[in-house]
Amino acid sequence: MSRVKVLRLGRKSFRETLRIQTDTAKTILEQLKSGVSQETVANTLILVEHMPVYTIGIRTKEYSSQTAAKLRSLGADFVVTDRGGLITFHGFGQLVAYPILYLGSFGNKSIKWYIHQLEKTVIDTVSCILKEIPVTVSTLDQYPGVWIDSNRKIAAIGVHAKRYVTTHGVAINCNTQMSWFDHIVPCGIEDKSVTSLSTESGREITIDQTEPNFLKAFQNVFKCELV
Template identity: 50%
Template sequence: MSSSRPLVTVVRAGRHSFSEGMHLQQRLAKSTQILDPPSEFRNYLVLQEHDPVYTVGLRTKDYTEEDERRLRRLGADFHRTDRGGLITFHGPGQLVAYPILHLRQFKASMRWYVATLERTVIEACRQLGIPNATTTKETGIWVGNQKICAIGVHGSRYVTTHGIGLNCCTDLRWFEHIVPCGIEGKGVTSLSQELDRHVPIQEASDALLSSFANVFECRLQDQTEGKVTKSSEVK
């Protein structure tokens, strides 16, 4: 494993509100944003779980104040963001991962980045025992006609923010109050539902980290331990 491969620091943020997660993401994205040279940028992969929240992407005009009030009455928060995509839900039992990467250390292409992120999730699902997770013409990762992982990203000066929401043991009833990602006639699923057993976030996180290191061809360093893990060593 070459030490020239990009280094990504893994931040295990635990469970918190969406606002706290956004603040953390913004702080990390700006803290080492030395864009010249890009090699000085410190990459992060934030793993977290959110309190119940509905978020919408750039097409916020599709959602009225009444929509917001209706969803808040369910006991969830509501946020408008600068990511791509439409409305989705984040909450307990869902692994939310935000890669904060400078793509010039990888490949300077948002199209490549999104495709690589999709392959990362598909490989993680395969490791967990779901071989038929795949992409379709719609955004996200699907098992049949049900979405198992939402993807919504943002890029600025080749620095990525936002990311994925992988349903592990999520209460899927939260999705009944929206049209997830604006896609009519499709449903949502989770790792637990597909595997017919409880899949905790920690188990999904292990698979995602293994897949991320291999597919992005990078080295992972846990922030809490400072240990650099080569992709071939991630289990």
């Protein structure tokens, strides 16, 4: 069974967290190059809450400098990244998880498999928290992420991998201020909305309440030991 170190960063900027992600991935790649067994590399699960930021992935053509300036004027940062997917928002009240993993440690190097595992982790997390609410928590074939009743996105997923070492990850809206999403077309999907655990449940659900459920689901889905 692979071991994964849980690194809780608390509240931290996206740019600083991206540097930590990059450094962690570099360490794993160097370990693999040196011949360390794939079971003992420094697989790490980063948990963080970001200050307000809009991020985009590798498809940058749709976003002009004017768009970036407009979003920054709202009081948020704007960052171009190397993940998949289009524009999204990260901010207070959102649990963001960045698994920095060598996929070989988990017996499957398929990125499609990895994204499916992330989706399953989030589905199990959200389903546990909303178990008393009559909603369906699922994925959609045409769009990444996790959805409520197929039309309200509760979690975004965007990843990057280099030599089977992953960066970026998932963001679950807990008690996020949803008005931040009004200024963008989240993930480029025009005919669907975004939601949060608090919105769906009708009560305040915080990151601290969500995190234990996420860790339990992650451990079960990835069949790993969290340390």
